[in-house]
Amino acid sequence: MNTFKRKLDDNKFVITVELLPPKGTDVSALMEKARMLQGAVDAINVTDNQRASMRLGSLAVCRLLKERGHETVLQMTCRDRNRIALQSDLLSASALGIENILILSGDHPRNSENRGAKPVYDLDTVQLISAARLLEQGVDMAGKKLEGKPCFNIGAVVNPASDNADLQIMMMEKKASAGAVFFQTQPVFDIDQYSIFAGRIKHIPAKIIPGVALLKSASFVNFLRSIPGITIPDEVARRVEAAPDQLKEGIAICAETIRELKKISHGVHIMAIGMEAHIPEILSRID
Amino acid sequence: MIITTQKPFPEILELLSRHKNIFIVGCAACATKCRTGGEEAVNLMAAELEKEGKTISGRKILDTPCDIRVARKDLKEIAACADDAVLVLACGAGVQAVEKAVSLVVYPALNPVFTGTTERIGLYHEYCSLCGDCILGKTGGICPVTRCAKGLVNGPCGGAVSGKCEVDRDNDCAWILIAEKIKNNPSDKNILKIFVPARTVVKPGRITPPVKK
Numbered sequence: 088m089n090t091f092k093r094k095l096d097d098n099k100f101v102i103t104v105e106l107l108p109p110k111g112t113d114v115s116a117l118m119e120k121a122r123m124l125q126g127a128v129d130a131i132n133v134t135d136n137q138r139a140s141m142r143l144g145s146l147a148v149c150r151l152l153k154e155r156g157h158e159t160v161l162q163m164t165c166r167d168r169n170r171i172a173l174q175s176d177l178l179s180a181s182a183l184g185i186e187n188i189l190i191l192s193g194d195h196p197r198n199s200e201n202r203g204a205k206p207v208y209d210l211d212t213v214q215l216i217s218a219a220r221l222l223e224q225g226v227d228m229a230g231k232k233l234e235g236k237p238c239f240n241i242g243a244v245v246n247p248a249s250d251n252a253d254l255q256i257m258m259m260e261k262k263a264s265a266g267a268v269f270f271q272t273q274p275v276f277d278i279d280q281y282s283i284f285a286g287r288i289k290h291i292p293a294k295i296i297p298g299v300a301l302l303k304s305a306s307f308v309n310f311l312r313s314i315p316g317i318t319i320p321d322e323v324a325r326r327v328e329a330a331p332d333q334l335k336e337g338i339a340i341c342a343e344t345i346r347e348l349k350k351i352s353h354g355v356h357i358m359a360i361g362m363e364a365h366i367p368e369i370l371s372r373i374d
Numbered sequence: 375m376i377i378t379t380q381k382p383f384p385e386i387l388e389l390l391s392r393h394k395n396i397f398i399v400g401c402a403a404c405a406t407k408c409r410t411g412g413e414e415a416v417n418l419m420a421a422e423l424e425k426e427g428k429t430i431s432g433r434k435i436l437d438t439p440c441d442i443r444v445a446r447k448d449l450k451e452i453a454a455c456a457d458d459a460v461l462v463l464a465c466g467a468g469v470q471a472v473e474k475a476v477s478l479v480v481y482p483a484l485n486p487v488f489t490g491t492t493e494r495i496g497l498y499h500e501y502c503s504l505c506g507d508c509i510l511g512k513t514g515g516i517c518p519v520t521r522c523a524k525g526l527v528n529g530p531c532g533g534a535v536s537g538k539c540e541v542d543r544d545n546d547c548a549w550i551l552i553a554e555k556i557k558n559n560p561s562d563k564n565i566l567k568i569f570v571p572a573r574t575v576v577k578p579g580r581i582t583p584p585v586k587k
Contacts, residue, residue, distance in 0.1 A: 246532025315533030315540030
């Protein structure tokens with residue numbers, strides 16, 4: 088039973104969080120975070136070598152989470168695998184009981200710890216979404232018939248804070264036409280801007296789960312601002328900086344943002360980046 | 375043209391370490407234009423190598439060293455002496471044509487970087503990656519395969535800021551340029567509105583002349 092998909096289908100408000108696989112094989116800290124979130128969230132997104140940093144694989148972590156009773160969203164980027172490996176991993180995910188897949192292009196390796204790595208991008212996100220839907224029909228990209236069809240709940244990403252919203256909306260339309268049924272987004276810090284964006288995408292037949300991030304400190308705000316696709320308004324940055332207890336202020340901002348987003352979206356996707364222990368506190372303040 | 379840069383001199387010296395006599399081959403085409411393999415560059419290289427105790431057994435600038443016929447014709451005179459080497463100031467296509475033309479061991483002095491579009495001498499852009507299946511007809515004459523850092527063909531990622539690429543803030547986002555250029559294209563022709571399937575480009579490796587009947 089895919090509880091995340093069912094809630095989305097039933098138009099219920101979903102809460103997802105993002106956990107980052109460790110660099111190494113020790114999953115105990117990640118599993119402890121997941122345990123704290125059990126019952127409080129609908130699914131855990133597991134990132135795929137985020138920021139082109141080599142990590143334990145998303146598929147393995149998703150499976151380990153599943154075995155402990157967590158619903159997961161497997162993040163898959165187009166960066167590191169060609170169409171053979173991507174399709175194969177989609178089949179593997181399905182065989183391991185992982186249906187929720189979030190498809191992203193993936194941060195380019197050039198500005199990462201692996202700057203010499205060959206970027207693959209054999210398929211782009213629209214093509215990978217379409218390939219996943221093709222596999223569900225029992226055929227692969229080479230036109231070969233499959234023994235046993237996979238079944239997916241496919242999501243994609245969009246950046247509502249982009250300064251080129253028209254292009255982001257066009258891409259959303261393409262991704263939805265290719266088969267994406269939910270969207271998760273980069274963190275939203277400007278509710279007014281997001282609601283304008285949300286008003287412009289009502290025609291897209293997909294569930295939108297905007298992102299929120301926990302701004303744990305002023306230095307963290309600066310770090311986030313250096314990541315492509317993340318925009319933090321100056322007034323939000325100033326609010327964190329001026330607070331006597333920056334973490335407390337960050338939690339308050341996060342809860343306020345979720346309360347506002349609850350009115351205009353199908354869910355929220357919380358990125359706490361190392362501060363997952365505070366998610367239950369944030370969630371206790373959103374009703 | 376093929377843009378080349380000179381290898382660091384210590385690397386060239388290391389390549390030539392077991393050779394005393396060096397024959398230098400230059401390129402009168404691309405490498406002359408980007409000042410890495412013309413007369414000036416060849417003479418400078420000869421002088422540097424002489425300073426390091428090498429003997430320059432000869433030097434020749436070929437019109438097009440990447441043409442095996444030219445290389446064979448122009449390099450006939452190179453006497454085969456087992457210890458000698460040929461240092462080629464051309465791209466890899468040139469080095470490998472010279473390799474076919476001479477029996478001596480051949481070394482590159484340059485790094486081929488990309489097929490360049492020249493803005494002025496010294497300022498080159500990589501706009502074409504010789505992908506084998508040109509899509510410029512659908513993209514307003516701007517190549518996303520090359521100029522989008524991720525080579526995305528269905529449209530942009532979400533990382534551009536103020537029209538600049540998330541990977542290199544000095545580069546324009548190719549898709550923002552394309553969108554502006556094709557904004558008046560009808561929907562059924564507009565690449566931003568239609569699904570572009572995965573490209574299946576297998577480069578041939580060689581091109582043969584048509585067979586005459």
